[in-house]
Amino acid sequence: MRLVRVAVPVPGLGLLTYRLPDGLQAPRGTRVVVQVGPRKLTGLVTHDNAPLDDTPARLRDILEVLDDVTFLPEEVVDLALWVGDYYLAGPGEVMSAAMPPKGWLRSDMTLALAEDAADAAQQVPRELPLDQPVDEAILALLRAKGPVLRRQVARVVAARVRDLEATPEIISRAVRRLLKIGAVRLQPVVTGQADASRKQRWIRPTPAAFEPATTRLGAKQAAAVGVLVGTPEGIDAGVLREQGIGSEVVRRLVALGLAIVEWRAVARDPFASGSAGTSEALAAPLFLPMTPEQTDALAALQPLIGQGFQPALLHGVTGSGKTQVYLRLARAALEAERGVLLLVPEIALTSAVASLFRRAFGERLAIQHSGLSDGERYDQWHRIRRGEVDIVIGTRSAVFAPLPRLGLVIVDEEHDTAYKQDESPRYHGRDAALVRARDAGALAVLGSATPSLETWRHASEGRYRLVRMRQRVNDRPLADVRIIDMRDVLASEGPEVVLSQPLREALQACFSRREQAMVLLNRRGYAPSLLCRGCGKTTECPNCAVTLTVHRRAAQVRCHYCGHAAPLPSTCPSCQGEFLEYTGVGTERVEQEVLAACPQARIARVDRDTMQRRGAIGTVLARFAAREVDVLVGTQMIAKGHDFPQVTLVGVVSADIGLGVADFRAAERTFQLLTQVAGRAGRGDARGEALVQTLHPKHYAIVMAARQAYDDFVGHELEFRERMRYPPWLSMINIVVRHESLATALKDAGLLAEKLRALGAERFGVLGPAPAPLGRLRGESRVQLFLKGRDRAAMRQVTRQAITGMPSLQKRVTVDVDPLSML
């Protein structure tokens, strides 16, 4: 007898053990159907030879094996298990992250007649005379059609017996009664197709079509045979139609035995539908002659392909041409017959890289990210799985792409926090990519102009190979950065000013030179809060401990944490006072101010409010690239790796917003954001300039970003972190306990802390419990604990043990290993 372990898509459930009936094969990575409690679920086999000891006496059988070929490759199963273990997430949640859309079949219930339904039906009138017609209708339906999905019974019955006027509630009640008296029963099933590819009609000629005509054909039919003979492997019905050969003709040819109609699976192409983003640089040449620094970088990295696991950091200043290095490395990996995985933080924002790669590698490239439709993602995933693809570009979850023979893994903009998933499994895509590369024996290249301190430390201590590009291509200078002290500006121009006079003038000058500008403010909405001048209260979210943001165009106030929205009040909700003031500024306000400064300019705003629609970002970026837009106003979205050579001015409003956050990484984030956004200016022939408005002109993060002095910054910051005992010197785990009542949350967190301290003894520190900086979210109070120490393995193990020991906490606790946010 063989035992297998199975992950099922139920949060919080561990691996389950089942017996594999003799004769069935279910190697690791195949999908199976199993019974879990009353339900049938799809599961994924993670271990196909579980030990016989310490398993429960009564085991259930695997009910069905869904795949004859492994569904998830073993490397991917291994990576998912690693993620689950490292980030303390359930195996089901992690496997779900690794699965393509529709990978899990849906678990459902059908309603069927009980064996003795005939008898039972006769009892119905006696017990429940009033509803007899409905009961009869249900039984008649099941008699006629066999089992019906429970969730569809009401609809089907209502459709069959219109004159009964049975509402869904009446029918559901009747079903419950029939279940109770045993007239019908429920059966668990799994529904959905194991294969959900898109099928297209293909017309193929039969051998007879190649023989000289024996029947007399009409002119149209003869022409059609001519076309078909020219495409012996078949032709898409749609293409035939475009050539004037419609379904009438095809049907006639089929009747004559000259053609066959087939359904073939075709891949949905995200590039054609635009969901992969539109190109920023369609006309640019692909492989450029390399600069000396690029040549050196390539010479250092390329020989590492095929040499087993090799981690490397490519630290290249903004505009140093890292993309060209990636492109050539990818080509080299392909020549060595190894697969390539390129991770990017957000595909819509880095579509230029995707389309460059697509142009270079064509059909051998697939794209994986959540912005694709389910169908597109499904098709792309299966193309990769079938081995039709050598290169995958994608966001975080593409780290699970079923790509074989991986030889090169690139993580572009490795410092970007978008790589960390903010729901379970809370994994870091970059770190998972390193593990994937390690297991595959691949070269891993982490690229950035502003590497994270974690990565920098590995590189500077020699664990990662460090490759640097210190110059922009063609010796273009970095942008000049000017810091504008807003304390002076407020004093001279008044408290209402948003864009200082120097920034307004720079925008006007830029516009009159017909060049382009970007203005960054990392906060959306019109104003971050609404203040009553009468009572001094700000309008707060009813569910969260934050103020509501004013969205003036939408005439609403909105919570940026829980999504709560209400009409923009005209009087104070507390005191009915009439003098409400918008305090602070957001991108919507900046857009208005830029327009006031440059009334002729064409302005587009890029933030989560304007970019909700799928493909919207691609459209705006394409318009900016085509110079149909003069100024982009936006949040950090505009600071990502964009390459618009005509941008010569970057303005930053309130550079210090991020410094006020209660997070030890505040300075690092601010430095990265300012360096990156300043790096968007002056990437073409004309010189670039950045104007940075701030109330803290002397803050080291701002001063060093203005000088683009990465080395100085990391030196300073590493020292600070060491002194304060923070990562990258120590590891952290963040634990948040939630409850409606703060007192309960505090009490539970206190118990958990005691347990952690008892189990952890001297091996690490436990800080807290204390109310989290974001103390209330979605109606729940949040209390925080931190674990801090050098022995991350011990911290993880103890956390797992402590939480397993408090089952009542399980649904109310969030564990974040290597947290990036302290809120």
Ligand SMILES: Nc1ncnc2c1ncn2[C@@H]1O[C@H](COP(=O)(O)OP(=O)(O)OP(=O)(O)O)[C@@H](O)[C@H]1O
């Ligand atoms: N060898 C080269 N010769 C000429 N132009 C080049 C060369 N390499 C890159 N470029 C151009 O330089 C610009 C910057 O390159 P790229 O976008 O790769 O920079 P990057 O290092 O990724 O910068 P960032 O970190 O800011 O995203 C692009 O317009 C690119 O086409």
Ligand SMILES: [Zn+2]
């Ligand atoms: Zn809220």
